[in-house]
Amino acid sequence: MTCPRLGALKNRWAAWMVGALAVIIGIAVAPRMCAAELIDRIAAVVNDDIILLSELDQALAPVRMQLEKAGYPEVERNIILENQKKIAIKGLIDQKLTDQQIKNTAFR
Known part of the structure; x- marks a missing residue:
């Protein structure tokens, strides 16, 4: 005879x-599922436009290839690339x- 309380x-x-x-599985898996992937960055903002990295x-x-x-x-x-980066930006x-100036002039 088995005890019903033991079964419960x-x-x-x-x-x-x-x-x-x-x-435990949720805690282990959640950070990997929610991790954001960096695709690009903003190098500069020019009025309403952006320049991406x-x-x-x-x-x-x-320039990088020529230097190599x-x-x-x-x-x-x-050092050369840092200087060239300033010139390029x-x-x-x-x-x-x-x-932007051309676009604004074209709409007038």
Whole structure:
């Protein structure tokens, strides 16, 4: 003869274990599911337009390749790239401003 209370106790214990396991799995999996992936960044804001970091990287790609082909040491390459980055961002800003001016003039 089995005790009905023992059966109920086993069922509660099993339910509690399943619930605890679900919480543990949820805690372990949730951060991976909710993690945001950085796709791009804003390098500059020009009035209502933006310049993305990927646009700046694209503008610097030929310079970066030339420096690598020329065999510059990494430290010198980084210094030159920082200077070129300033020049490139100014050029991209000027281009955005010119595009905006053309757009505004065309609508008048």
